[in-house]
Amino acid sequence: MRVAIVGAGALGLYYGALLQRAGTEVRFLLRRDYDAVMKGGLRVFSTAGDFHLERIAGYRTPAEIGPVDLVLVGLKTFANDRYAELINPLVGERTLILTLQNGIGNEEALAALFGAERILGGVAYLCSNRGEPGTVHHLGKGRVLIGTLVPSLAERAEQVAALFRAAGVDCTAVADLRKARWEKLVWNIPFNGICTVTLKPVDALLGSPSGRELVREVMLEVIEAANAQGLSEPIPRDYADRMIAFSDGMGPYRPSMQIDREEGRRLELDALVARPLAAGRQHEVPMPRVGMLLALLELVEPS
Amino acid sequence: MRVAIVGAGALGLYYGALLQRAGTEVRFLLRRDYDAVMKGGLRVFSTAGDFHLERIAGYRTPAEIGPVDLVLVGLKTFANDRYAELINPLVGERTLILTLQNGIGNEEALAALFGAERILGGVAYLCSNRGEPGTVHHLGKGRVLIGTLVPSLAERAEQVAALFRAAGVDCTAVADLRKARWEKLVWNIPFNGICTVTLKPVDALLGSPSGRELVREVMLEVIEAANAQGLSEPIPRDYADRMIAFSDGMGPYRPSMQIDREEGRRLELDALVARPLAAGRQHEVPMPRVGMLLALLELVEPS
Numbered sequence: 183m184r185v186a187i188v189g190a191g192a193l194g195l196y197y198g199a200l201l202q203r204a205g206t207e208v209r210f211l212l213r214r215d216y217d218a219v220m221k222g223g224l225r226v227f228s229t230a231g232d233f234h235l236e237r238i239a240g241y242r243t244p245a246e247i248g249p250v251d252l253v254l255v256g257l258k259t260f261a262n263d264r265y266a267e268l269i270n271p272l273v274g275e276r277t278l279i280l281t282l283q284n285g286i287g288n289e290e291a292l293a294a295l296f297g298a299e300r301i302l303g304g305v306a307y308l309c310s311n312r313g314e315p316g317t318v319h320h321l322g323k324g325r326v327l328i329g330t331l332v333p334s335l336a337e338r339a340e341q342v343a344a345l346f347r348a349a350g351v352d353c354t355a356v357a358d359l360r361k362a363r364w365e366k367l368v369w370n371i372p373f374n375g376i377c378t379v380t381l382k383p384v385d386a387l388l389g390s391p392s393g394r395e396l397v398r399e400v401m402l403e404v405i406e407a408a409n410a411q412g413l414s415e416p417i418p419r420d421y422a423d424r425m426i427a428f429s430d431g432m433g434p435y436r437p438s439m440q441i442d443r444e445e446g447r448r449l450e451l452d453a454l455v456a457r458p459l460a461a462g463r464q465h466e467v468p469m470p471r472v473g474m475l476l477a478l479l480e481l482v483e484p485s
Numbered sequence: 486m487r488v489a490i491v492g493a494g495a496l497g498l499y500y501g502a503l504l505q506r507a508g509t510e511v512r513f514l515l516r517r518d519y520d521a522v523m524k525g526g527l528r529v530f531s532t533a534g535d536f537h538l539e540r541i542a543g544y545r546t547p548a549e550i551g552p553v554d555l556v557l558v559g560l561k562t563f564a565n566d567r568y569a570e571l572i573n574p575l576v577g578e579r580t581l582i583l584t585l586q587n588g589i590g591n592e593e594a595l596a597a598l599f600g601a602e603r604i605l606g607g608v609a610y611l612c613s614n615r616g617e618p619g620t621v622h623h624l625g626k627g628r629v630l631i632g633t634l635v636p637s638l639a640e641r642a643e644q645v646a647a648l649f650r651a652a653g654v655d656c657t658a659v660a661d662l663r664k665a666r667w668e669k670l671v672w673n674i675p676f677n678g679i680c681t682v683t684l685k686p687v688d689a690l691l692g693s694p695s696g697r698e699l700v701r702e703v704m705l706e707v708i709e710a711a712n713a714q715g716l717s718e719p720i721p722r723d724y725a726d727r728m729i730a731f732s733d734g735m736g737p738y739r740p741s742m743q744i745d746r747e748e749g750r751r752l753e754l755d756a757l758v759a760r761p762l763a764a765g766r767q768h769e770v771p772m773p774r775v776g777m778l779l780a781l782l783e784l785v786e787p788s
Contacts, residue, residue, distance in 0.1 A: 212606065265584070279752055307504060364631050376781070376784075379682060379683070379781060380682070380781060380784040380785050382787075386784065387784065390766070390783055390784055392779060392780035392783050393780055393783065393784050395780065396776075396777055396780040396781070399773070399777075424771070451487050470774055470777075471772040471774070471777050473699075474699055474773075474774050474777055475701075476700065477693070477695035477696055477699040478679070478682060478683060478699070478781075480693055480695050481679070481683040481685050481689065481690065481693055482684075482685070483695050
């Protein structure tokens with residue numbers, strides 16, 4: 183099994199490192215970290231134990247990597263217009279493409295380019311940040327849910343889930359990928375959104391009574407929008423409370439979008455907020471707070 | 486006629502300077518600007534023409550000022566717990582107290598301390614900022630609407646309005662002070678709120694299509710809350726569009742609350758946002774965006 187990592191940010195580096203440590207051949211497409219990784223390998227600082235991979239197969243272009251069995255996509259979604267350029271050279275007849283990106287619409291965009299019968303979607307519950315070049319910080323969690331757009335791919339999704347499990351990741355194949363995506367949005371939209379607008383970490387939001395209530399209200403809007411999409415079963419309203427309880431253990435965690443803003447990068451507004459909002463509005467779900475969050479995020483997005 | 490200025494920020498300094506220039510005896514209670522003003526007087530840089538008052542009657546304590554005919558209150562509303570301490574020494578038998586502060590609840594708080602029969606409320610549409618000590622910048626506008634809590638005070642309100650007009654201020658006495666206050670909130674809540682959360686000036690909000698729409702949606706929530714209060718006549722919905730058109734001429738104006746945040750001060754959340762929100766909710770007006778704005782402002786308020 184040969185795996186290529188496209189979009190080697192915190193998520194791509196972390197899962198790539200775990201797969202390699204477990205014996206899988208992993209090829210990393212690198213930009214920022216290339217020099218550091220080729221010189222000193224990749225260091226993972228993890229709540230589950232630090233480790234160091236001395237030799238990393240790093241590449242500057244996808245053509246040098248060539249066709250692989252599995253492409254793991256961790257790109258920022260605002261770079262999705264580079265899918266074809268970055269992934270085409272990696273695709274052979276049996277290649278699977280697994281996007282672990284945030285938000286909705288990514289599998290569909292990949293399917294339009296490469297065909298739905300090779301696209302897997304993975305929903306990652308991971309707290310990780312990039313560190314200095316050549317390092318990645320894993321702050322906790324890491325569960326991955328893997329699903330497909332077409333039922334015929336279910337068996338291969340299960341094989342990929344097994345590959346992740348063999349690497350130590352809590353990974354399950356799920357029947358309803360869209361439901362898994364929307365469940366993640368229940369977390370992502372309030373926390374990425376509000377943390378990014380206020381530049382306050384997760385525990386600051388949850389420590390303020392009105393901040394905590396706002397998180398819950400935004401979650402309920404997302405749950406309503408999700409349930410208007412015709413999922414296999416509805417997401418219950420108390421899912422919001424469970425996600426808040428889950429987040430109480432995160433401490434001063436800064437979601438990826440907050441870090442993107444702090445470091446002057448573009449924000450993943452389209453996949454994470456605008457598309458879910460449009461999907462809800464299409465079914466006439468009122469989403470005043472999510473709409474307001476998007477407007478505020480557009481105002482603060484680095485230009 | 487002897488006037489005392491309590492809360493000599495941008496607004497207090499500006500109107501005090503205009504009154505003095507027109508021949509009224511004005512006594513300023515000063516803190517930050519005391520040394521500069523006593524040494525070099527007060528300079529007003531104004532779109533209507535700069536001027537310089539060489540001699541200013543500045544005081545460090547209200548006891549030194551003593552009783553006056555009119556107290557003009559320009560305090561930040563989060564300092565309203567100092568009303569008694571700062572205003573008591575200025576009040577004689579016939580003294581009027583005019584609050585030009587932002588938001589709602591200020592006249593009522595003054596009335597509880599000094600009696601409603603001496604309280605005037607002034608709604609100021611003024612773009613001004615403090616400059617270096619001893620200077621104030623008037624960026625435009627300046628209209629004042631003056632009203633009362635009790636009808637018996639109408640004639641004296643008209644006299645004060647005439648005093649302001651004689652000083653060159655576009656000033657009118659109005660029958661429904663509450664309506665004038667709520668009309669100002671239609672501007673204040675979206676612009677103070679959103680500019681403060683995003684740290685973007687007025688023209689940035691209005692230059693973003695979604696920002697402009699958000700301003701309008703927040704305005705409509707405030708208009709609905711206002712109209713639930715039983716005003717003399719309702720505020721029409723197109724008042725929102727007129728206020729947006731009015732604001733298009735403001736350029737990169739930073740509302741006072743944004744400056745408060747940027748300079749690390751507390752925010753006027755209670756008078757400007759929390760009380761209007763509570764007043765709307767009391768009448769079951771849904772105000773999701775104003776509620777969200779308050780939660781976000783609480784998160785970013787300097788501690």
